[in-house]
Amino acid sequence: MKSLNDILPVEDFNWESYEQGESYGDVSREDLTKTYDETLNTVKDREVVMGTVTSMNKREVVVNIGFKSDGVVPMSEFRYNTELKVGDQVEVYIESQEDKKGQLLLSHKKACATRSWDRINEALTKDEVIKGFIKCRTKGGMIVDIFGIEAFLPGSQIDVKPIRDYDMFVNKTMEFKIVKINQDYKNVVVSHKALIEAELEQQKREIISRLEKGQILEGTVKNITSYGVFIDLGGVDGLIHITDLSWGRVSHPEEIVQLDQKINVVILDFDDEKKRIALGLKQLTAHPWDALDHTLKIGDHVHGKVVVMADYGAFIEIAPGVEGLIHVSEMSWTQHLRSAQDFLKVGEEIEAVVLTLDRDERKMSLGIKQLKPDPWEDIEVRFPIGSKHTARVRNFTNFGVFVEIEEGVDGLIHISDLSWTKKIKHPNEFTQIGANIEVQVLEIDKDNRRLSLGHKQLEDNPWDVFETIFAIGTVHEGTIIEAFDKGAVVALPYDVEGFATPKHLIKEDGSQAMLNDKLQFKVIEFNKESKRIILSHSRIHEDEQKNRKDNYSERRGRRPKKEDASISTTPMEKTTLGDIEELAALKEKLSGQ
Numbered sequence: 001m002k003s004l005n006d007i008l009p010v011e012d013f014n015w016e017s018y019e020q021g022e023s024y025g026d027v028s029r030e031d032l033t034k035t036y037d038e039t040l041n042t043v044k045d046r047e048v049v050m051g052t053v054t055s056m057n058k059r060e061v062v063v064n065i066g067f068k069s070d071g072v073v074p075m076s077e078f079r080y081n082t083e084l085k086v087g088d089q090v091e092v093y094i095e096s097q098e099d100k101k102g103q104l105l106l107s108h109k110k111a112c113a114t115r116s117w118d119r120i121n122e123a124l125t126k127d128e129v130i131k132g133f134i135k136c137r138t139k140g141g142m143i144v145d146i147f148g149i150e151a152f153l154p155g156s157q158i159d160v161k162p163i164r165d166y167d168m169f170v171n172k173t174m175e176f177k178i179v180k181i182n183q184d185y186k187n188v189v190v191s192h193k194a195l196i197e198a199e200l201e202q203q204k205r206e207i208i209s210r211l212e213k214g215q216i217l218e219g220t221v222k223n224i225t226s227y228g229v230f231i232d233l234g235g236v237d238g239l240i241h242i243t244d245l246s247w248g249r250v251s252h253p254e255e256i257v258q259l260d261q262k263i264n265v266v267i268l269d270f271d272d273e274k275k276r277i278a279l280g281l282k283q284l285t286a287h288p289w290d291a292l293d294h295t296l297k298i299g300d301h302v303h304g305k306v307v308v309m310a311d312y313g314a315f316i317e318i319a320p321g322v323e324g325l326i327h328v329s330e331m332s333w334t335q336h337l338r339s340a341q342d343f344l345k346v347g348e349e350i351e352a353v354v355l356t357l358d359r360d361e362r363k364m365s366l367g368i369k370q371l372k373p374d375p376w377e378d379i380e381v382r383f384p385i386g387s388k389h390t391a392r393v394r395n396f397t398n399f400g401v402f403v404e405i406e407e408g409v410d411g412l413i414h415i416s417d418l419s420w421t422k423k424i425k426h427p428n429e430f431t432q433i434g435a436n437i438e439v440q441v442l443e444i445d446k447d448n449r450r451l452s453l454g455h456k457q458l459e460d461n462p463w464d465v466f467e468t469i470f471a472i473g474t475v476h477e478g479t480i481i482e483a484f485d486k487g488a489v490v491a492l493p494y495d496v497e498g499f500a501t502p503k504h505l506i507k508e509d510g511s512q513a514m515l516n517d518k519l520q521f522k523v524i525e526f527n528k529e530s531k532r533i534i535l536s537h538s539r540i541h542e543d544e545q546k547n548r549k550d551n552y553s554e555r556r557g558r559r560p561k562k563e564d565a566s567i568s569t570t571p572m573e574k575t576t577l578g579d580i581e582e583l584a585a586l587k588e589k590l591s592g593q
Helices: 017-019 029-038 108-126 191-207 463-468 539-557 561-568 577-592
Strands: 047-056 060-064 073-075 087-096 106-107 128-137 141-144 148-155 173-182 189-190 216-224 228-232 237-241 261-272 275-278 300-312 313-319 321-327 349-358 364-365 388-397 398-404 409-414 438-443 450-454 475-483 485-494 496-500 518-527 534-538
Touching: 017 300, 047 108, 060 087, 060 148, 060 349, 073 087, 087 191, 106 518, 108 148, 108 173, 128 148, 148 173, 228 463, 237 261, 261 539, 300 321, 321 349, 409 438, 438 534, 485 534, 518 539, 518 561
Parallel strands: 073 106, 148 189, 237 275, 321 364, 409 450, 496 534
Antiparallel strands: 047 060, 047 087, 060 073, 087 106, 128 141, 128 173, 141 148, 173 189, 216 228, 216 261, 228 237, 261 275, 300 313, 300 349, 313 321, 349 364, 388 398, 388 438, 398 409, 438 450, 475 485, 475 518, 485 496, 518 534
């Protein structure tokens, strides 16, 4: 491109001819115009170019970019450059080649921002290391000035180890790598950690290549978590799991180690692929089971502290790292299943008896019920057959009631042994859970720890008396209390129940007896052993009809048939005065009991 200095003036130039459009010599006006235009820079809007400061004052800086007119930049955009002077070269951003006033609009600030953004994108593309100035703290990290643009440095990207004091990095210049750019929101994320990870990775490979299982190394506690402790082994990290900190129970690793503490550890295992190293601390000391008293044996008493509770039992620490389990079944002689929390609690100091001991497997089972005598040891002495006791109802089944005479001594009252007279369908008709009930020991099964108990045996068997009261042929008043297809249950005096089939429930008028009907019934069967009484209402009026028929036949002079005679000659049995007196005495005795 030609400059104005390269064009020499023409001394005898004819201006009149030039005004009339005449050419001068061999050069036309068009050629001259073209030559002039070539001396100017060709610029575009939104472009960054270099310019020269031609003049300046307190408010404005005039910059020549080689365009047909100069541009003006506010002086405030050069506040950082206090030594700016005429003739300096500066970058400017072309906002508009011509505004309403025909002025060229330039911006030095936008030029710096555009150049910085291009520079940042270039650094990301080339994976370049750049320098930045940490301006201040912010939520989750730091703000870093990179080429005049604010970038975010996450706290996790400051260093390979956790940072506890962020303020120590403020106002420091450090090297960074750009790891992420959001082009839409103009956000930049940088990392200092990425610079040292590559170097550390090489160190890790070298360190891991020299590791051996069982090797003891010195390390520094780098981080403590609820599940373990991270140890810095000099460029590579290892983990001591919480279970490898101590032979005893550890609630939290902070009970054993502290941050920045230097400790010796042993290598348990490592993975070349995943760069993971498993470390141990407790392995540096002998196992407590090896130091356990060699004279300890089954049956000995030990003292310990409850360290862990579960529904099925409790773990007791009798020495650091030596624990035994007390199963819930070994906590009480009672056979009722209960939770271990009902007997013990964490931290409680107790005495227990050694039940099993396996030194090879390092297992031990303990018991506390063995501290008390077994209630079944002399059961036949304390609860002999025929003895009477007060028991507490524990549970119901369809066939009986389970009761507890004392802790560890349970028994069963069969449903048939609850009452002499009542037909009980379910035990809850007779008693309730938690209630006291008087019992008598009927049988003892010491091997299976079972007692057979009875309640009705506390009273005399009234069926010995009922045998005479409800003799076959006697008539009694009864009430139908239950009705079925196969018959009905009839309530008789003295809380006795009988049964009548449908054909024995036909009234004299031919109708069927109904529920709650109160009628006369004749006993047609009595079974003392099975406590069964069979009744008939229809037999009463049937016998009366036969008696009337026989009497009529006698008056007519006809002798009754032999089989009729056996019926008519047998008088209807009634309750005698002696029976009534005996029933009254029995009733009074039953009421008293």
